[in-house]
Amino acid sequence: MYEVYDTDKRKLLSALSHGSIFFSATLVSIGIPVAILFVSEDPIVKENAKEAINFHLNVWLYGAIIGVLSFLTLGLLGFILFPIWFLVHWGLSIRAILFSLSEVERAYRYPFIFRVV
DSSP states (O other), rough: OOOOHHHHHEEEEEEEEHHGGGSSSSSSHHHHHHHHHHHHHHHHHHHHHHHHHHHHHHHHHHHHHHOOOHHHTHHHHHHHHHHHHHHHHHHHHHHHHHHHHHSSSSOOTTTOOOOOO
């Protein structure tokens, strides 16, 4: 049987999952998509929450790599890579939010990330 889900609720929860990365750079921000993953019954919202969790983990991983490279090169490589990483990370998050608000029948998939969850 085909289940009907509330599209407004789907848009809100999916956008909130992807937008949680803007709340802080700490572990608090990953708690929002984790909570949404466990609370929601909507399969699209669950997929968006999983993708947001994977994106958080990738952002932290790439940030750690850039931090180590910056330390090893006395800040030179970090000075070049950090602004690029920052713009890509924010740009992909904004793109995911806009996609979630316009495409309610599909989950957004971030490019170039490792999917752990």
